[in-house]
Amino acid sequence: MTILADAETRILVQGITGREASTFTLESLRYGARIVAGVTPGKAGQQVHGVPVFDTVAQALQAQPCQATIISVPAPFVHEAACEALKHGLKLLVIVTERVPRADVVAVLAQATAHGARVIGPNSLGIISPHLTRIGMCGGAADAVHKAYSPGSVGIISRSGGMMTEIANMLTQAGIGQSTCVSVGGDAIVGTAFVDLLPLYEADPQTLALVCFCEPGGLFEERLAEHLRANPSRLPTIAFVAGRFTDKLQGVRFGHAGAIVEGARGSPSGKVTALREAGVRVAGKLGHIPRLVKEALASEA
Amino acid sequence: MKVLEFEAKALLREQGLKVPQGELAASAQEAANIARDLGRPVVIKAQVPTTGRMKAGGMRFADTPAEAAVMASELLSLEIKGFPVRTLLVEENISHVAEVFVGVTYDSVARTAILLASRSGGTDVESGERIMRRPVSDFKAGVDQAGREAASELGFEGQAFLNLSAAVARLIQSFAQWDALLLEINPLVLEASGQWCVADVHLELDPDAAYRHAALLARLPLSAREADRRTDFERQAAKIDSTDHRGVAGRLVPFGGNLGLLIGGGGASLTIMDAVFDTGLKPANYCEIGGNPSVWKIKELTKLILSQPGVDQLAVIMNVVSNTRADLVARGVIKGVVELGLRPSDVISAFRVPGSWEAEGQDILRHYRVRFYGRETSIDQVVEAIA
Numbered sequence: 188m189t190i191l192a193d194a195e196t197r198i199l200v201q202g203i204t205g206r207e208a209s210t211f212t213l214e215s216l217r218y219g220a221r222i223v224a225g226v227t228p229g230k231a232g233q234q235v236h237g238v239p240v241f242d243t244v245a246q247a248l249q250a251q252p253c254q255a256t257i258i259s260v261p262a263p264f265v266h267e268a269a270c271e272a273l274k275h276g277l278k279l280l281v282i283v284t285e286r287v288p289r290a291d292v293v294a295v296l297a298q299a300t301a302h303g304a305r306v307i308g309p310n311s312l313g314i315i316s317p318h319l320t321r322i323g324m325c326g327g328a329a330d331a332v333h334k335a336y337s338p339g340s341v342g343i344i345s346r347s348g349g350m351m352t353e354i355a356n357m358l359t360q361a362g363i364g365q366s367t368c369v370s371v372g373g374d375a376i377v378g379t380a381f382v383d384l385l386p387l388y389e390a391d392p393q394t395l396a397l398v399c400f401c402e403p404g405g406l407f408e409e410r411l412a413e414h415l416r417a418n419p420s421r422l423p424t425i426a427f428v429a430g431r432f433t434d435k436l437q438g439v440r441f442g443h444a445g446a447i448v449e450g451a452r453g454s455p456s457g458k459v460t461a462l463r464e465a466g467v468r469v470a471g472k473l474g475h476i477p478r479l480v481k482e483a484l485a486s487e488a
Numbered sequence: 489m490k491v492l493e494f495e496a497k498a499l500l501r502e503q504g505l506k507v508p509q510g511e512l513a514a515s516a517q518e519a520a521n522i523a524r525d526l527g528r529p530v531v532i533k534a535q536v537p538t539t540g541r542m543k544a545g546g547m548r549f550a551d552t553p554a555e556a557a558v559m560a561s562e563l564l565s566l567e568i569k570g571f572p573v574r575t576l577l578v579e580e581n582i583s584h585v586a587e588v589f590v591g592v593t594y595d596s597v598a599r600t601a602i603l604l605a606s607r608s609g610g611t612d613v614e615s616g617e618r619i620m621r622r623p624v625s626d627f628k629a630g631v632d633q634a635g636r637e638a639a640s641e642l643g644f645e646g647q648a649f650l651n652l653s654a655a656v657a658r659l660i661q662s663f664a665q666w667d668a669l670l671l672e673i674n675p676l677v678l679e680a681s682g683q684w685c686v687a688d689v690h691l692e693l694d695p696d697a698a699y700r701h702a703a704l705l706a707r708l709p710l711s712a713r714e715a716d717r718r719t720d721f722e723r724q725a726a727k728i729d730s731t732d733h734r735g736v737a738g739r740l741v742p743f744g745g746n747l748g749l750l751i752g753g754g755g756a757s758l759t760i761m762d763a764v765f766d767t768g769l770k771p772a773n774y775c776e777i778g779g780n781p782s783v784w785k786i787k788e789l790t791k792l793i794l795s796q797p798g799v800d801q802l803a804v805i806m807n808v809v810s811n812t813r814a815d816l817v818a819r820g821v822i823k824g825v826v827e828l829g830l831r832p833s834d835v836i837s838a839f840r841v842p843g844s845w846e847a848e849g850q851d852i853l854r855h856y857r858v859r860f861y862g863r864e865t866s867i868d869q870v871v872e873a874i875a
Contacts, residue, residue: 263699288697289594290627290667296599297625327810331844334863335808347755349778353807356842356863373754376596402755405596430758432765442539442672442690444591447604447619472766473759474866 189316189367190342190387190394191279191305192255196320199253199277200225201244201268202260203235207283211259211324212236218329220320224251226268244271255279255322257313265309266291273302281322282308282372292376299378306378312348312370317355325370326352339364341480342388342422344381345400346373346407350429354398354476361477363484366394375404381411389420396483397422398476399467401458403430406449408458412465419466423483426462427470431455489693490537491711494577496691499707503662505655506685510579512710519560520553522578529581530556534563536571537714539690544568549581571717575710582685587675588642590656592624592663600625603660605638627664631657647682655684666704667697721773721796728788735781735812737789745770747837747874748793748802750786750821752777756807756867763868764803767875772799780812786820787827794828794835801837805870808863809843817841818849822856832856840870 198215202208203225212222213236222238224247231242241247244256256272258265258280265287272280280299287309299306307314313323317336325348326332335356341363345351348370355365369384371377381399388394401408408428415424434456452461462469468479491499497507509526512535513519523530534546541547546568548559556578566573591604601624608618620641624634635657639649655676663671670692677687698705705712718726725740747769751760757776764771773793777786794802804821806812818839825832839853842863853860861870 262696286696288667288700289669289694290601290664290697293594293600325810327844331808331810335843345755347753349753349807349809350755350759352810353756353867356808357866360864376594376599378599400755402758407596410597427759429755429762431762433758442591442593442670442692443589443674444593444604444670444672444690447591447621448593448595448602472763472866472868474868 188391188393189319190384190391191367191369192314192316192320192322194219194221194319196221196255196322197251197253198222198322199244199247199251199256199272200238201256201258201272203227203238203240204230204233205259207324208257208259209235212238214324214327214329214332215321218321218332219318220322223253224248244275244277248275253277255281257323258282259284262287266295269295269306270298273298273304278304279322280304280306280378281311281313282306282378283311283313283323285310287374289376292374296376296378307369308372308377310374311372311377312351314367314369316367317365323370325368326355335359336368337364340366340393340395340484342366342394342397343368343400344384344397345370346402347400347429348373350400354400357474357477358398358480361481363477363480366391373402380407382407382414385411385414385420385422388422394422395487396480397424398480399424399426401426401428403433403455404453406452409452409461412461412467415465415467423487424467425470425476425479425483426467427473427476428455428458428462431459489695489705489708489711489715491691491693491708492535492537492575492714493533493689494535494575495708495711496689497686499666499691499704500662500686500689503658505658506683508579508582508685508687510577513560513576513578514574516557516561516564519576519578520557523550523556524553526578526580530578531581532556532559532563533577533579534566534568534573535575535577535710536568536573537711538569538571541568546573571714582677582679582687584677584679584685586678587687588652589672589674590638590659590676591670591672591674592660592668593670593672595623598623601627601663603634603638603656605642605656607642624660627660631660634660648678651682651684667694667701668692669694721792724792725789728785728792732782732785735777735785736779737775737777737781737785739774739776740789740793741774742796743771743773745772746798746800748772748796748799749775750777750789750793750802750804751775752806752812754778756805759867760805760871763871767871769871769875772796777806778812780816781820783816783820783823786817787824790821790824791828794825794830800835802835803837803871803874804839804841805867806841807867809841812841812843813845814841814843814849815845815852818852822852822858832858837874838870840865840867
């Protein structure tokens with residue numbers, strides 16, 4: 188089993204005729220993903236690598252029922268595209284578009300909550316369950332994905348899409364496969380964070396360990412640590428926190444509201460401490476991750 | 489973009505909020521003239537896009553135009569947190585009977601906008617005990633109610649209550665209308681008349697929403713000037729980036745060492761910088777490349793980085809690339825080094841760009857006898873090999 192997506196997941200691509208979307212659609216099909224429909228207003232009747240294009244989500248879903256959608260439209264249209272997907276009952280939205288205005292992100296997430304749907308991203312490279320499917324463009328071309336990702340028992344959650352592939356590649360090189368890998372998006376506010384995915388991985392019998400790639404800013408890591416202290420997990424968790432050098436450069440905050448909302452938290456060193464105190468094995472170097480994963484898997488066995 | 493106080497106050501005045509009478513001055517003489525025209529005690533404030541101005545001595549009070557001139561010339565010689573003081577706001581000093589803190593920003597945990605308010609304003613408000621926090625999930629319905637609840641919770645009554653309710657509601661609406669990331673009034677002061685007046689403001693706008701605020705941004709020229717405080721090195725890098733739309737090569741930040749870095753993407757750049765510092769190497773710069781940059785772009789960046797004083801080595805390191813082509817990166821780096829009249833094998837201390845077109849890239853590097861690494865060598869092993 189995997190989380191969020193498997194070989195049966197039928198996928199819609201909103202903005203499918205765009206240059207980037209058209210490329211990842213082709214490569215995802217080659218990888219085995221079931222992309223069955225696309226939407227670009229005004230382009231109904233066209234096909235993108237054999238995938239039929241529709242003017243609206245409603246038309247697309249009527250012809251081709253889907254469980255997930257990839258939103259790859261220009262930033263000004265993300266809000267509208269996401270609301271259209273939600274209105275027509277899609278429950279998994281992967282937003283790959285970068286630089287979406289904060290107000291639009293918050294509005295989309297409020298709508299998603301009201302509809303009981305999950306949003307991954309924005310600014311996500313997507314989800315991959317190796318050898319089964321990919322929802323998004325993580326890993327690039329199909330043959331490159333095959334080199335970096337391999338099926339197995341380790342979940343990866345990453346704030347950086349590129350580093351998710353790097354870590355999967357390190358694990359694959361070490362003979363360790365992955366269950367499902369999720370690029371949660373690099374923005375300050377994203378729909379799904381570490382702590383939201385943890386219960387899904389815990390419920391997945393295939394997953395035996397978790398690797399988290401962390402970055403400066405926000406409270407995603409601190410919340411994971413709090414959650415793990417209160418709810419010990421069956422999954423050993425390994426984390427790497429990038430950007431420790433920024434501790435020394437921390438710019439002065441603008442205004443006081445940020446300090447009120449986040450407190451003194453958010454720095455890489457603070458994240459390392461919080462994660463360690465919660466029992467997470469924090470890798471001092473990136474290259475240590477495979478060894479820590481092996482040790483964790485051995486001690487659980 | 490952080491908006492300077494003077495420009496933020498002009499916007500707030502149009503939204504119906506009261507702000508003190510005042511003008512901008514760039515010299516002691518101008519400051520004295522403004523103080524004379526106002527005809528009352530003034531406060532003179534350095535216009536810098538940072539917090540902690542009061543504690544850094546960037547705010548002075550003057551009773552007469554002559555005093556204003558002296559203080560203005562002192563302020564204009566200051567540098568506050570790296571910002572040279574170039575402009576001053578000279579405005580009437582508002583006498584008040586109470587002050588509060590009101591702020592609107594985003595809460596990344598609650599994934600919503602949040603209204604903050606406190607009875608004790610001032611420079612240490614975040615350490616205060618009683619701060620009201622209220623999520624604002626809808627910028628249309630419920631804004632008036634949020635204003636009344638804030639005013640009530642802060643303990644005001646009668647006209648002061650009504651006026652504060654309206655001011656808070658207007659602040660929330662302005663935050664939404666301008667696509668702000670932060671709108672903070674500290675303090676908002678109550679005059680004896682029952683009017684609330686904006687004594688100081690911090691406003692930050694969402695750069696990702698700039699495309700829908702051209703008219704608003706055109707009215708903030710001083711803030712735009714302060715926001716663009718790049719070094720020549722950063723300016724040249726940005727110029728290279730914007731000359732060619734293929735790929736991203738933004739965010740070059742100078743670090744002063746001898747080891748030039750051509751690295752990416754975002755998460756990998758952070759990881760590589762940590763490894764560089766951990767091994768005691770001296771980086772010349774931080775950098776993020778990605779999105780399949782062209783040969784020309786990589787060539788120009790290579791030349792720019794290697795032309796900085798004291799830079800004698802270049803490391804090219806990326807995570808396993810999926811979109812960027814390793815061979816184009818290799819070609820660009822080699823071209824740049826050769827055009828500078830240098831030998832690639834002398835200057836390039838490591839090249840590690842595994843992923844798409846890696847075999848073709850390695851052929852080029854092999855030809856020039858450059859040391860390269862593949863996907864089997866981790867990022868920090870590559871950095872350790874340099875050190």
